[in-house]
Amino acid sequence: MATKNKNTFEFAPAPESTGHIQLRDQYDLFIGGKWIKPKSGKYFKTINPATEKQIATVADASEKDVDLAVKAARKAFKGWSQLPARERGKYLFRLARLIQEKARELAVIESLDGGKPIRESRDIDIPLAAAHFFYHAGWADKLDYAFPNRSVEPLGVAGQIIPWNFPLLMAAWKLAPALACGNTVVLKPAETTPLTALKLAEIIEEAGFPEGVVNIVTGAGKTGAAIVNHPDVNKIAFTGSTEVGKLIQRATAASDKKLTLELGGKAANIIFEDAAINQAVEGVINGIYFNQGHVCCAGSRLFVQESVFDEVTTKLKARIENLVVGDPLDKNTDIGAINSKGQLETINKYLEIGKDEGLEMFQSSCAVPKKGFWCKPTIFTGAAQSNRIVQEEIFGPVLAVQTFRTISEVVQKANNTPYGLSAGVWTDKGSKIFNLTSQLRAGVIWANTFNKFDPTSPFGGYKESGFGREGGIHGLEAYLKFND
Amino acid sequence: MQTSKYSSPPVDQVGIEDRIARITARSIKSSMKVEGLKMALSMIDLTTLEGADTVGKVTQLCTKAQHLCDEFPELPNVAAICVYPSMVNVAKQALGESGVKVAAVATAFPSGQSSLEVKLTDTKLALDNGADEIDMVISRGKFLQGECNFVADEIATIKEACGKARLKVILETGELGSLDQVRKASDIAIYNGADFIKTSTGKIPKAATLHVTCVMLEAIRDYYLTTGKMIAMKPAGGISKSKLALHYLMLVKEVLGDKWLTNEWFRFGASSLANDVLLQYRKAQVGGYQSPDYFSID
Incomplete structure (x- = not known):
């Protein structure tokens, strides 16, 4: 009998397993290639927004810790910027490949810590993050071709503050061009989603980056302010709310810090x-x-x-x-x-x-x-x-x-x-x-x-959505000084 | 020729590709998979359309339809047997009271390159022999010449000849050239009496895809939103694996909704899909794949 079926074609649970991920219970600050306890001894919780359960505790970096991180970045700058550009490219290629190798683990952690669907972290966030490192690795030794007949050099120490909506991807958008151009970095992930940036610090260690080239400090607005106000930072790159963007622009006014802001939108x-x-x-x-x-x-x-x-x-x-x-x-x-x-x-x-x-x-x-x-x-x-x-x-x-x-x-x-x-x-x-x-x-x-x-495509805003571009040749400009 | 009567909404191919990528990324596991497999089995039009079809071949296929897998009595039968008009009486007799329907391809299948008289006679032969459903082909040549009214009138005439038998209209999407054309042909069929719209004859290499099916389902949905009337869908050709069949069901669920997930409103035209579904069903029930030799080939 050609029977009519009851409509029972309903989704069964299909959870991605978490057994393969490795997370510490507590994360310190990644400064000068080492994991360092915060001076204040303070840590804060990061939770899974889908369950409200604690995943780990993370160091709360104070002004003093940020100062250490900037000093480490400054110390590393000379060596990193004078490294043959092709060698810098190699580090970035290695980082991109390691992200691909660990894609599954990173995707699960991104979804655990930030609440985004695994389909997106698996198919969009992590592959795009790897793609950004691959793309910029290729630019490292071709900056003369990006800006023909112009003489370029890196800015120095870049302070980068990223949001919680695409934690690893935004870290990639910020780190990849900065490093490819020969800068060293102090990066602060958002306080609600620090874990993939901290995993990235482990990957950077594994890739054998010279000490201090990338420093990752965790914390909330105060930590970000310490980066923005630090006198020895040459460049601030911020992605986040227009409200905070305006504060940063005020704080960096009358300084010689170069600034790019990627802020809100209402498309x-x-x-x-x-x-x-x-x-x-x-x-x-x-x-x-x-x-x-x-x-x-x-x-x-x-x-x-x-x-x-x-x-x-x-x-x-x-x-x-x-x-x-x-x-x-x-x-x-x-x-x-x-x-x-x-x-x-x-x-x-x-x-x-x-x-x-x-x-x-x-x-x-x-x-x-x-x-x-x-x-x-x-x-x-x-x-x-x-x-x-x-x-x-x-x-x-x-x-x-x-x-x-x-x-x-x-x-x-x-x-x-x-x-x-x-x-x-x-x-x-x-x-x-x-x-x-x-x-x-x-x-x-x-x-x-x-x-x-x-x-390959530049991204950035008009008006209160910010200024400066990320991605493509345009994105490199934000991390270079033009001597002509 | 007047074609403006049949202006259909545009279709964006890139958008369709994105949509299908989302559908095929769905995870269809455990209870959902088992229900989907049963559902897919019940929706199959078990098909043999060979020049070499004989009484013996068709009778054996009808036996298969009634004994798909006696090990699992909870499994449904296929929906129908699909044959040439000359084989309808053989199939009808072999299927007896089993409830499995007999569908006949007609109207100078597969090319449709003949006169309306021949097409009507072909249809009448199938109906006189007891066909429950008629699978007609549209005149793709006329359609591509822009003679949409000709195609429309032909469908309406065959529909009239069908009486109570349900009419499936085969668009042969692989010959139409673009998704916009698929949409237009779907609308012509739907507005002129098709009970089902069907992708392909199975006689050319480009048979059913999730992409053309998505466009056809959208045509069905737009018609439903306008008139409140349901039209059925049948992708045919190239669907031989369970996983693909489950993706089709997912597409129907997301575009049209659960109401369409019965064999009254959705069918698969396939010859080898049934055995793969049985293989997967047995694996879900017992664990471990069995040799294909345990599943009968008729």
Whole structure:
């Protein structure tokens, strides 16, 4: 009998195993090639945001520790910068290969410590981190070709402060160009996600880097401030919030520190009526719910041409019902845990603001675990430029949908924001794409796709999204002095 | 020729590739795998479409359909046997009261290069012999010439001739040249009476893929959102492994939803998939792979 089946084709748990990872219970500071206890003797906890359980304790670096790290970097600078460039390249190639070898372990630790789905850490974060080291390793001995007829030299000691949304990948974005150009580094990972940077320190040890070329100090804002204010640092590179970026710019003003900032965003993602709507909907989903929306270039403002508004919102709502929310280590999870309690509170505050402003809120009907920090994928419709959830960066899985009628209207609205990091355009017409990309004021513009990254492509912002570029030839400039 | 009537929404190939990459990265394990395997088995149109088909060959295939794996009585039967019109009565008799349906390819299968009269006679022969389902081919030549109305009228005429039999419309996507064309052909079939849309004849090397299936499922979904009516889907050709079949089910689940996960709304046109599903099912139940010699080849 050709029987009808009951619908029982439901996901079974498919957790990535954690048995293969090696983590210490306590991490010290990686300074001058050695693991050193913090002067204050203080350590802080890093937890798994999906379970709220402690994973390890990590040293809290004070001003004195940062000073030691900068001194170690300064001491190492001469040797490292005068090393034949090809030899510097070899270290970076070795580092890239070791990251590939340890990719599985790094991916699991990234998901454990930060809450992001293993699918993303496995398929995006870690491979891209390795790719950045490979790419910049190749540049190390070719800087003369990158900047023909110009004489370049490294800046010296670079202080680098990175965020919690892509911990290892951001470490790679910062370290790879700095080291390739001959600088030495003091790097501070975010306080909620220090573990992969500390694993990277172990890998740097294993790769046999000269002592002091890379120093990794852990801690919160105070540690970061100590790096920024240290008189013997030549360059500050910061990725994080616009608020902190402004503080750093103030602090480095009137100093001769070179500065690059990669800050917040509120990207416009624009769907025209002639777009391949089904693929556009997928792209919008990827654009806002990737990494729980903890993405500075997330497509958080959706502009839909009014004629296709019903179709697009119907399909978006149906699609978020399909997203799997839960255990970050499950291979089928699409949306993992919110990175920290503080961030969840921020997101929830904005959900309330959106509702108070009278917008229609739609959330997936999925269940979320009791322990840990979770936010269901959320869509607000009926939004306008005047709504706060349209103006301010939420940094969570929250999409605000507005409608528009004409190209000139949507360009005006898309640019009507203090930010300018990224934008997306969805249309089947090539001419429309070129028209828009020349008018949108954003550092990265994707057409008929979103959130695609590559080490060869420069990334950075306009306006309050920061300045300076990372990746590509442009990214090298941030770590070089031009003597002409 | 008037073609504007059939303007379909554009399809972005890169977007489809991204979507399929997400689908194939899904982990289908343990209980989900077992349920998926059972489901896949129940959705198979066990197919033999050879010039060399004989009464003996078709009868043996029908025996297989009724004794897939007697070791596991909880397993469902396949959905249908798919044969040429001349073999429908043989299959009908061999299947008796088993409940397995008989599908017949018709309308000058596989090329469709004949007159409407011949196609109607072909269809009528299959129906007179008792076919439950008709698998027709569209006139790809006319479609590629831009004569969409011709293709549409042909489908509507065959549908009328089918009466109660369900009509599967084969687009032969491997000959259409682009995903935009696949979408357009899907819409023509759906709006002119197809109960099923089907990817391929299995007679050319480019048979079903997850990519074209995704585009066709989107056409089905858009029609459902507009009219509330469900259309069924049948990828055919090149699906011989369980893992791939499970990816197809995942695609259906994510694009159309659980409602489509029955053999009324989804089928696989395949000849060797059943044995691989049985092999995998036995492995899940007993542990360890058995020699393929334990699974009958008919």
